[in-house]
Amino acid sequence: MPTGMLQIRQISGHVGSAPGAGVQREEEVCKYIDVTTCIGCKACEVACVEWNDMPFQQTTFDNTYQTMPATAWNYWNLIKFNEQPREDGTLQWLMRKDQCMHCEDPGCLRACPADGAIVQYTNGIVDFQQENCIGCQYCVSGCPFDIPKFNGTTKKVYKCTLCSDRVGQGLEPACIKSCPTGCLKFGTKADMRALADSRARQLREHSGFPNAGVYDPPSIGGTHVIYVLHDVTHPERYGGLPANPTIPPAFTIWKRVAKPIALALALLAAPVAFFHYVMEGPKEPQPPSGPFSTGFGESAPPSGPAEREVPR
Amino acid sequence: MLKDDGSTLCGNWLYSGSWTEAGAMSQRRGTDDPSGLGVYPNWAWSWPANRRVMYNRASCDPSGKPWDAERRQIWWNEPAGRWVGVDVPDFKADSAPKDHMGPFIMNPEGIGRLFGPLAAFQDGPFPEFYEPIESPILNPLHPKQSTNPVVQKFKTPLDKYGSPSEGYTVICTTYRLTEHYHYWTKNNPMNVELVPEPFVEIPVELAGEMGLSGGERVKVSSARGAYIAKAMVTRRIRPMLIDGKKTYQIGIPIHWGYRGIAEDAGRTALTSANLLSPTVIDPNAYTPEFKGFLVKIEKA
Amino acid sequence: MSTAVDRFDEAARAKVGAHARTTIHRDELLRHPAYTRVLHWCVAACFVPALLSGFAVYSPCLYRWVTPLFGGGPMTRLLHPWFSLGFVVFFTLQFLNWLQPMSWTPDDRRWMRRLKQYVSNDEPFEPEYVDFFNAGQKVYFWAIVVSAILFLASGIPMWFPVTFGRILVSIGYVLHDLAGLVMLVGFIVHIYEGTAAEPGTFQSMTRGTVEKRWAWTHHPAWYRRATGRDPRADYADAVARQARSAAAPDQHPPRPS
Numbered sequence: 039m040p041t042g043m044l045q046i047r048q049i050s051g052h053v054g055s056a057p058g059a060g061v062q063r064e065e066e067v068c069k070y071i072d073v074t075t076c077i078g079c080k081a082c083e084v085a086c087v088e089w090n091d092m093p094f095q096q097t098t099f100d101n102t103y104q105t106m107p108a109t110a111w112n113y114w115n116l117i118k119f120n121e122q123p124r125e126d127g128t129l130q131w132l133m134r135k136d137q138c139m140h141c142e143d144p145g146c147l148r149a150c151p152a153d154g155a156i157v158q159y160t161n162g163i164v165d166f167q168q169e170n171c172i173g174c175q176y177c178v179s180g181c182p183f184d185i186p187k188f189n190g191t192t193k194k195v196y197k198c199t200l201c202s203d204r205v206g207q208g209l210e211p212a213c214i215k216s217c218p219t220g221c222l223k224f225g226t227k228a229d230m231r232a233l234a235d236s237r238a239r240q241l242r243e244h245s246g247f248p249n250a251g252v253y254d255p256p257s258i259g260g261t262h263v264i265y266v267l268h269d270v271t272h273p274e275r276y277g278g279l280p281a282n283p284t285i286p287p288a289f290t291i292w293k294r295v296a297k298p299i300a301l302a303l304a305l306l307a308a309p310v311a312f313f314h315y316v317m318e319g320p321k322e323p324q325p326p327s328g329p330f331s332t333g334f335g336e337s338a339p340p341s342g343p344a345e346r347e348v349p350r
Numbered sequence: 351m352l353k354d355d356g357s358t359l360c361g362n363w364l365y366s367g368s369w370t371e372a373g374a375m376s377q378r379r380g381t382d383d384p385s386g387l388g389v390y391p392n393w394a395w396s397w398p399a400n401r402r403v404m405y406n407r408a409s410c411d412p413s414g415k416p417w418d419a420e421r422r423q424i425w426w427n428e429p430a431g432r433w434v435g436v437d438v439p440d441f442k443a444d445s446a447p448k449d450h451m452g453p454f455i456m457n458p459e460g461i462g463r464l465f466g467p468l469a470a471f472q473d474g475p476f477p478e479f480y481e482p483i484e485s486p487i488l489n490p491l492h493p494k495q496s497t498n499p500v501v502q503k504f505k506t507p508l509d510k511y512g513s514p515s516e517g518y519t520v521i522c523t524t525y526r527l528t529e530h531y532h533y534w535t536k537n538n539p540m541n542v543e544l545v546p547e548p549f550v551e552i553p554v555e556l557a558g559e560m561g562l563s564g565g566e567r568v569k570v571s572s573a574r575g576a577y578i579a580k581a582m583v584t585r586r587i588r589p590m591l592i593d594g595k596k597t598y599q600i601g602i603p604i605h606w607g608y609r610g611i612a613e614d615a616g617r618t619a620l621t622s623a624n625l626l627s628p629t630v631i632d633p634n635a636y637t638p639e640f641k642g643f644l645v646k647i648e649k650a
Numbered sequence: 651m652s653t654a655v656d657r658f659d660e661a662a663r664a665k666v667g668a669h670a671r672t673t674i675h676r677d678e679l680l681r682h683p684a685y686t687r688v689l690h691w692c693v694a695a696c697f698v699p700a701l702l703s704g705f706a707v708y709s710p711c712l713y714r715w716v717t718p719l720f721g722g723g724p725m726t727r728l729l730h731p732w733f734s735l736g737f738v739v740f741f742t743l744q745f746l747n748w749l750q751p752m753s754w755t756p757d758d759r760r761w762m763r764r765l766k767q768y769v770s771n772d773e774p775f776e777p778e779y780v781d782f783f784n785a786g787q788k789v790y791f792w793a794i795v796v797s798a799i800l801f802l803a804s805g806i807p808m809w810f811p812v813t814f815g816r817i818l819v820s821i822g823y824v825l826h827d828l829a830g831l832v833m834l835v836g837f838i839v840h841i842y843e844g845t846a847a848e849p850g851t852f853q854s855m856t857r858g859t860v861e862k863r864w865a866w867t868h869h870p871a872w873y874r875r876a877t878g879r880d881p882r883a884d885y886a887d888a889v890a891r892q893a894r895s896a897a898a899p900d901q902h903p904p905r906p907s
Contacts, residue, residue, distance in 0.1 A: 051710045079528050080544055087540060094539040099547035099580045101564025121585045129585050151707040152723045153714055172723035174707065175811045179819040188812065193724065220377035286820035297709055297827060304831045304838075311842035318771040321848050323864040325889050347673050 048158040050150035058160045066162040067205060068230035069214065069263045071135050072237060073276065074250070075221040078103065078117050078133040082213035082222065086115040086137075089201065089212035104277075109136065111189040114198040115213055118277025134265065134276040135213070135222070138185045138198035140164045142259030145285035146197075148293065149180025162227065162262040163202045168194040182258065182283030200262065230264060237266050257282050362531075368395055375400070385436040387421055401438040407453035408462070414447035472500045472633035483630045484572075484644040486514050486521065487593045502631035511628060512573030518644035520556070521590075521599040522570065524623050525641075530603070536610030548579040548606040548623075552647070556598045557583040560649065567650040570602065572643060575625035577602065578650045600647060602626070604640075659746050672858040679865050679876055681854040689744045690855055696736035701837065703730040704830050731809050734801060741798055748791065751782040758785035774867065778881070781871040786843075790836050797829040804829070863888055 045058030083105060086092075092112040097105060104119045120132040144164045147156040155170040156177065166177075166186070173193035177186045186195045201211035209215075210224040223230060234252040241250035251270030254260050265279075273279035352358050352366045360366050368375050380392025389402045396402055403409075406423045410416050414426025414433075424435030426447050433439040445451045452460015465475040473480075480498040481489045489496040503509060512518035526532075527545055535541035550568055562568065564583040569576055579602070590597050607622030630639045663685040670684030682690070703726045706716035713723070720726040757779040767773065768786070776784065783791070804822030807814035814822075844851050850864040865873040866881035873881045 051713050053710045053714070083544065084540055087543075094543050097543050097546045099549055099565060099582075101580075101582055103545075105544050123585060131586060151710070151713060153710060155723075170723065172707075172727040174727050174808075176808075176819075176823070178811050179816040179823075184816075193728075215374075218374065218376045220374075220379060286816065286823075288820040288823040292824050292827070298711065300827070300831050301705075301709060301712075304834045307835045307838040311838060311847075314769075315842070315846050318769075320846055321771060321774070321868070323850050323861055324774050324867045324885060325863065325892055347671055 045160045046157045047160045048144075048147060049154050050147045050156035051153040053153075056157075062160055064161050065226040065228075066160075067200070067262060068162070068225065068227040069140075069200065069211065070223040070225070070230040070234055070266075071263065072221040072223075072234075072266045073132070073134050074237075074241060074245075074247070074266060074268055075219050076117070076133045076135065077219055077221075078119060078131075079218060080105065080117055081216040081218060082135060083113075083115050083117060085212040085216035086198070087113065089204075090114070090199075109185060109187055109197070111187040111194075111196040114138070114196065120275060120277050122275050130268070132268075132276050134279065136183075136277060137213075137263065138164065138200070139183050139283075140198075140200050140262035141283075142261065143285070145180035145182055145258065145283075145289065146177035146186055147180075148285050149176035149289040151176060159202065161205065163200040163205065164262075165199050165202050166195060166197060168192075168196070171195055176289070180285055180289045182280050182285065184278075227260075227262060234264050234266050238270075241266070241268065253279065255280075255283050257284050364397060367398055367400070385422060387423070389423070389437060391436060391438075399438050401440050403437055404440050405453050405455070405462075406435075406437050407433065407439060407441040410447075412447055412450070473498055482639050482642040483511055483628050484513070484518065484639075485642070486519065486595070486597050486644065490593075498633065500633045502633055502636075504629055508574050509629060510573040511630075512644050514644065516573070517646050518572065519597070520645050520647050521597060522572070522602060522626060522643055522645040523599060523641050524602050524604050524627060527603045527605060530605035533605060533608050536605065536608065539611060542611060545603075545605075548603070549582045550577070550579050550647075551582045551584055551587055551601040551603075553587045553589055553598055553600070554583055554585050555589050556600070556647075557581065560647070562649060568647055569650040570600065570626060570645050570647050572626040572628075572645045574628065575621065577621050577623055577626050579606075600645070655746055662743070663747075674859050677862050678859040679862055679873070680858060681860045681865075682858050684858065686744075686747060687855055687858055689740060689747060692740040693737060693744055696733050696740055697833075697837075700730060700733035700737050701830070701833060703727075703733060704826075705834070708827065708830065731805065734805060738798060738802060741794065745795060748783075752788050752791045754785075754788060754792075755781075757781070758788055761785035762789075775885075776868050776870060778870045780869055781875070782869060784869070790840055793832060793836055797833050800825050800829040 045061065045063070046056045047058045049056045087094075092114075095106075095110065095112060100107060102119050105116060106113060109116050115135065115137045118132075118134045118136045120134075122130045122132050124130060140163055142162065144156070144158060146166075147158060147164060150156045151174060152170055152172045154167055155172065156164065156166055158164050171194045173188070173195070175186075175188050175195060177195055178184075178188065186197045188195050201209070201213075204211055214222045214224040223233065225233075231252070231254065234254070238250045238252050241247040247268045249269040249271045251267060253265040253267055253270055253273055265273075265276075267273060267276060269275065273281050352360050352363070375395035378392050378394055381390060382392055383390055391400065391402060403423055409418075409421070409423045410425055414428075416422040416425050422435060423437045424433050424439045424441075426432075427434045431446070432443050433441055433445075441453060441455065442451060454460055454462045457463065463470075468475065479489070479491055480501075481487070481496045483497050483501065483503075485496065529544040530536070530541050550570055552562065552568070557563070562581055562583065564581055566581050567578060568581045569578050571577075587599055587601060590599060602623045604623045607620065607625075609620075624638075624640065626645060627638065627640045627643050631637070632639075663683060666685040666688055667683060670688075672680060672684060674680050699720075702716060703720055705712055706720065706726045707713065707730070717723045717726045720729055761768075761777070761780065762785050764777070765786070804826040807818040807822045808826065811819045844855070848868065850861055854860045862873070862877070862884065865876070866885050870881035873879070873884075877884075
């Protein structure tokens, strides 16, 4: 839910501008996640469930410490565990906190047809407003990170809100607060990006991780959740993080450019038909009737008594 | 600080002091090292009082002056009447040196020991290595006395011990998870959601030999009982080479064996993992041998 | 088509026809029996809300105006697949009903080459080979068949996106839109052709009959098959009769208006 403190920059399925468009009075926020110091303790998972009052669900053992295979409508934050053997035979146990990436160019918002169901605030947070959601799940297909999840009973879609309610009141998100190792940080995008870059450099120069880097994909304009990875050249090893996330062109070029033009062209058929009638006139049955011809729709009224009835 | 008047709350006394009005102490990242000895008093937090070096009074001579002026941790400050310094004193802070309180506060004599007095340890003045009661090998140091001769044993019918020749060739250890605590978090829906079912961690190589895939049920048996749970097949436990033989180790988290809440009904082990471990008690610390014993494993 | 399908078709026609009545007046022909008419309007009753509810979600410029018709966004989204399924069911029956008269012949290729003349109303008469449905009508029919298949193939993944995955859904999204646009244009043209553009047509789908002069003008080959008579010759007779009644008005009572 939006709070009074947050200005809206983009609205899904909306005609006209958003109230906060073109105005940047507040800093853009960012969640910083250092995967190299995460211990997989799941305090962040618990904090998210507790803060958002989410109902518990039954889980099943699935040969992993990962709580469940993917985020759910009532589980927005999930540590993904991956045992990654190295070429030299040693093992890395990768743990990556998975949640909405709050993209600068959000695929969910692009795909959404419902007015106001998805909004992006001027601080960069992408939030779902379930009261406007129609349950079509286009956002599920628009998202390159497989984040939005549908609830079949309420017929709405849910995801991490970057604690917009807390951020709107000047607090850090619940997950950030709960992290015991400090691998989660929260601040402005500029600050968090600078921190991430220096941490990645430290990993490269001092810790023996030559491929360490920051995951902040430019293919969707950057994200408001960034990762420091041991190996940024292989993000897919960290539980399927896409190397080059993109929004399907169906929701970009097709939806924003081609569709309105195509609709306008299609609707031209109506005035064309009208002007065709005015200019060319109708095709009257031959010979056209005399003075009593109605000239539109029905032809001459029936003449004389009904000739016959058929049961067909 | 925790108080006994009901005004403070603590989930577990081991974490008391880790989160104060100033915030999460474990997230502190102060890199200041005032003593130059690599002691960072403001980096994270050390239970219980952020003391970094135990028995640090011993770094000073009996008069309270540091033995080495270049390497000071704490020292006696006469005007203040207190021990002060870079670290938190592991000592009664206002006990003056002239009162001769010994720095090794956990020993009755107050000083460190080069060997254990006869009454202090059941198994001799010097530490010695012994194999656990169930081991795949004989003690390399003294095979004729492989195990601790004064370890406490019981004589019930369950107190049987197995050996490799009887087929118990897999080493088993037990441990705890982050997501559960002993046996009572099975009653908390959040914990149960994080880790719902008991499991046995098995190396991929052993699973490959057994034709076992993750999630399949396995039966782990020792000379004392059997435990049935799902297999977690993992690369994190490697086979070991012990006395020239490839030996496997498996691990069993302990948190099940009692009834929990509805969420886990019917999906838990109704036997405790410690039915498998031997009730052989360390003669000094009285801890049973939970951490190393022999089992056999098969598909259930 | 197998004979089992034909038998079903015949049985359906008979069942519906048993409860129906079509009155054929003098100078009229039976064009569409009751079964055909009922099916057509059932298709329309499902197609129009499906088209509208689909276009409600098509673009933000339509969303706020069209979704209130269905009771809001969620209800629009909920109803759309059900109207569409109804359309698929009824149109399948209509497909079976009209498969034979809609089959494409060499005459239809000939007709299509004359399309420009047809549109500009160059001649009052259709060529003599034009049978029950002209090629234009057949094009619309087959466009609906193709669109219905596209709608179904793309609509099911969009209805169950988690099962079918992002790629299928985003491809389906585009195909569904294209089919919808084609159907929108076709629908507008169909309404126009069935009402203003060709007087005497609308009643064929309500009352089930058309005037004979309508038939010999627009579907001469069908007129010949249905009556066994020459359409041009009957036209000439009608012109002559009209001239006679104009020349001697008191011999024929004026038509009641």
